[in-house]
Structure formats: structure tokens, C-alpha cells
Amino acid sequence: MxxxxxxxxxMGELTRTQPKPLIPVAGRALIDHTLDLIRDHGVPRVVANTHYLSDQLETHLTPLGVTVSAETPxxxxxxxxxxxxxxxxxxRPLFTTNSDAIWQGPNPLALLADAWDPARMEALLICVPLSGCLGRKSAGDFRLDIEGRISRGGDFVYGGVQILNPARVAARPDRVFSLNVIWDDIxxxxxxxxxxxxGRWCDVGHPDGIALAETLITEPHV
Structure with a gap:
């Protein structure tokens, strides 16, 4: 997802006439960099939700084999x-991913899949140390204990990719809600x-993030 x-x-003016996932980064739509990670890991079915300027995203994504879940009204x-x-x-447990980040290093989906333990976990989030973040303008999101359990606050940033058992999502009666409430329950x-x-991760949530992301793409990985 x-x-x-x-x-x-x-993103200001950059998203006045186009949705953020279609903003060019290194000559390609931002969302296409996310699709590269998904294809590299061999995920067989991909769905993207859309709302703002949904028609543009559907036109871009449908030929790429992505199913669109449009949110209206x-x-x-x-x-x-x-x-x-x-x-x-x-x-079944599934990946969810944001569409506004660039990664330098191993595929985060592959790392999560290798570490996933459904006997202990309902959600496993990729977390980036603040030292590995580009474009981040706020503090960290989480801390990890010695066993990898998450709590709020700390020096780790949620990278926007996770494996999640969707049972609690399916059972929640609300129509509009954040995954944060699901994480808190879990x-x-x-x-x-x-x-x-x-590795390193770049948030492309604001205009300055575009140049940072393009630098990350062209720099050799150390």
C-alpha cells in the first residue's frame, strides 16, 4: 500500500497543479522511486490511495500496474x-509505504521482511537515526529498546515503511483515522x-528536500 x-x-506552489508524488526528483516522478523499491522486492500487488488531483495520479499509476483506491469525497x-x-x-500482513522519501542503502522492504516475526509483532517500522536523515526539520519520533520495541520520543525517525498486520485496521469502526492510533493500541x-x-534517508516533504534527495541519489553509498 x-x-x-x-x-x-x-511543497507550496509545486503542488498547486500537481500532486506531490508526481513532483520530479532526478528526472522521475517521486513516487516512481518508491515503486523501484517495491518492484525490487518482488511485491506482487500494489495499491495506492489517492485524493488530491487523483486523476493525475491514476493516469500515471494505472499503466504501471498499480491499483488506485480513490478517496472521495x-x-x-x-x-x-x-x-x-x-x-x-x-x-494478511502487508507493507505500507509513504511516497515522499529517497533511500540510500539496502532496500527497506527487504530488511523488514527478513526481521518480521508474526509471533511477536503486529507492526514492524523502519526507523532511521537522526544522524542518517536529510531534510528532517523536527525531532525524532521513537526510541527503541534492546529488543526493538518502540515507544514515543527519542532519536529515531519513522522512515515511512512498515509491515503491518491489518486486523486492527479492519476492525476499527471509524471511517477516518490515523495509523498512529493503531500503533498506540499495538x-x-x-x-x-x-x-x-x-543507510541514509531523505524526506522530500518540502521544496528544499528535492535538491537534498537528488544529491543522495548521485552520491556513492559509503
């Missing part, structure tokens, strides 16, 4: 968007985990 429904307001937030898309995705049961990302 690719989250691509947002308004991209931090209202945007549903991450949890609500995933809940609407579940009939297209099934009820954390209370001790089943919310994070995985440290060993």
Missing part, C-alpha cells in the same frame, strides 16, 4: 485509507517494533 492521497501543502487519513483499500489487498500490547535502518 502506497500512501499518495495527501495535499502536499509543505473526503480524504481518509492513513488508517482510513488503508481500511478502504483492504478489499484490494487482503487480510504498543500497549507490546507488539509494536522498530528496525534500525543502516
Amino acid at each position: 502506497i500512501f499518495a492521497a495527501g495535499f502536499g501543502t509543505r 473526503d480524504i481518509l487519513d492513513t488508517g482510513g485509507g488503508l481500511k478502504q483499500a483492504l478489499p484490494l489487498l487482503g487480510n 504498543a500497549r500490547d507490546g507488539r509494536l517494533f522498530g528496525l534500525r535502518y543502516p
Whole structure:
């Protein structure tokens, strides 16, 4: 599941006539860099939610084999968007990913798949140390304990990619809700985990992030 429904307001004029996932980064639509990671890992079915300027995204994504879950008339937030898309995705654990980041290093989907343990976990989030983040303008999101369990606050940034068992999403009665409320429920049961990302990550959520991301793409990985 690719989250691509947002308004991209931090991008200012760049998203006045195009959705943020279609902004060019290194000569390609931003969302295409995310699709590279998905294809590289061999994910067989890909769904993207859309809302703002949905027609443009559908025109771009449908020829690429991506199924579109359009949110109308209202945007549903991450949890609500995933809940609407579940009939297209099934009820097994799945990847979700944002569409506004560039990665330098190993494929985060592959790392998550290798570390996923459904006996202990309901969600496993890729977490980037602040030292490995470009374009981040705020503090960290999480801390990880010695076993990898997540709690709020700390020096790790959620990289926007996770494996999630969607059972709690499917069961939630609300139509519009954030995945943050799902994570909080999972954390209370001790089943919310994070995985440290060993490379670098760039947030392309604001105009300055475009140049930073293009630098990351062209720089050799150390």
C-alpha cells in the first residue's frame, strides 16, 4: 500500500497543479522511486490511495500496474485509507509505504521482511537515526529498546515503511483515522517494533528536500 492521497501543502506552489508524488526528483516522478523499491522486492500487488488531483495520479499509476483506491469525497487519513483499500489487498500482513522519501542503502522492504516475526509483532517500522536523515526539520519520533520495541520520543525517525498486520485496521469502526492510533493500541500490547535502518534517508516533504534527495541519489553509498 502506497500512501499518495495527501495535499502536499509543505511543497507550496509545486503542488498547486500537481500532486506531490508526481513532483520530479532526478528526472522521475517521486513516487516512481518508491515503486523501484517495491518492484525490487518482488511485491506482487500494489495499491495506492489517492485524493488530491487523483486523476493525475491514476493516469500515471494505472499503466504501471498499480491499483488506485480513490478517496472521495473526503480524504481518509492513513488508517482510513488503508481500511478502504483492504478489499484490494487482503487480510494478511502487508507493507505500507509513504511516497515522499529517497533511500540510500539496502532496500527497506527487504530488511523488514527478513526481521518480521508474526509471533511477536503486529507492526514492524523502519526507523532511521537522526544522524542518517536529510531534510528532517523536527525531532525524532521513537526510541527503541534492546529488543526493538518502540515507544514515543527519542532519536529515531519513522522512515515511512512498515509491515503491518491489518486486523486492527479492519476492525476499527471509524471511517477516518490515523495509523498512529493503531500503533498506540499495538504498543500497549507490546507488539509494536522498530528496525534500525543502516543507510541514509531523505524526506522530500518540502521544496528544499528535492535538491537534498537528488544529491543522495548521485552520491556513492559509503
